[in-house]
Amino acid sequence: MTNRKRLSSTQTPSQSRDEDDDPTFTQPSTSQVQRGLERLSTAQVDQRAAEVVQYILMKDQKKVPVRRTDLVKHVVKDYRNIYPEIMKRAARSFDQVFGLKLVEIDTKNHMYILINKLEYTEAASSISSPTNPKRALLFVILSVVFMKGGVVRENLIWNTLKKLRVDPGEKHEEFGDVKKLVTDEFVRQRYLEYVRIPHTEPIEYEFHWGQRADAEVSRAKILQFMGQLHEQDPQSWTQQYREAHSSPSSAQPSTSSQR
Structure with a gap:
């Protein structure tokens, strides 16, 4: 049984469609992130990371995984060229401020959860x-x-x-x-x-x-x-x-x- 078939057996068609990643988004390279950071202030990057933290905390109330495509579309927006840096800072905030760990549980569809063992x-x-x-x-x-x-x-x-x-x-x-x-x-x-x-x-x-x-x-x-x-x-x-x-x-x- 293929992975796609297995997913289809556990999810409704609408769920499968919703979890398709954004085909227009490509994970930026290290050099692209660096160039993007050079054009932004530390405060701007920290502010967007804080918004990501707030968004994930809100979604986590129902314990439903957060998709990368939703983060990019609704929060990161025009900062997508520094997406890895924003997620790095958000993960640090979860760890240091909330005592939570941000985990990517699905590397294919890029889905995140917060855990507290x-x-x-x-x-x-x-x-x-x-x-x-x-x-x-x-x-x-x-x-x-x-x-x-x-x-x-x-x-x-x-x-x-x-x-x-x-x-x-x-x-x-x-x-x-x-x-x-x-x-x-x-x-x-x-x-x-x-x-x-x-x-x-x-x-x-x-x-x-x-x-x-x-x-x-x-x-x-x-x-x-x-x-x-x-x-x-x-x-x-x-x-x-x-x-x-x-x-x-x-x-x-x-x-x-x-x-």
Whole structure:
């Protein structure tokens, strides 16, 4: 299956169109950036970087990735010839002022998110009485996906939630439409991918580990959480423990489905 086909199976046609990068924008070279900076004052560049920070913070409230094409079109505008420098200064502001990290989770479509790993540490430690119920629900789902190798049929997710008295077929007091929250909101936020399984009748879907989860979620923390939940030593899950404590480059969940 090609990458384009895979994307089309997880997104609506309108989403796929929206995420096409601006064909008129070319990433400027180092020399082009340098020439552009020579024609601008430090204050002008800092001001545009501050506007980028404000724009991303506003968009991040819904946890939806920010596209480079939107940044260029709506914020950077005629400063596009120094785009790398503006993003460099914006990233520094997020780090030093807000304690956040700006991450490009999709290098093909150039999409950015803000991450704060502390949030997940807190979610894992207070899962029984979470201050943010949606985060806690998401953490449970990601835990199931991780323990199953990064891919799991949706029925297993729904059955797990039912055991927690969160029925995807009923309107929940806290979450509303649970199935929509998981398959729409969490997918748009890139925590999960919702992929149709080929050649199934009736049609079946599975959940994959998402790009934002790759950037934000500590697999070691998930395993620690599962150990507490099941009163079991995390090292007893040999494969998952090895994956959780491997180097970052090899710590991605596998793509083989355990069905």
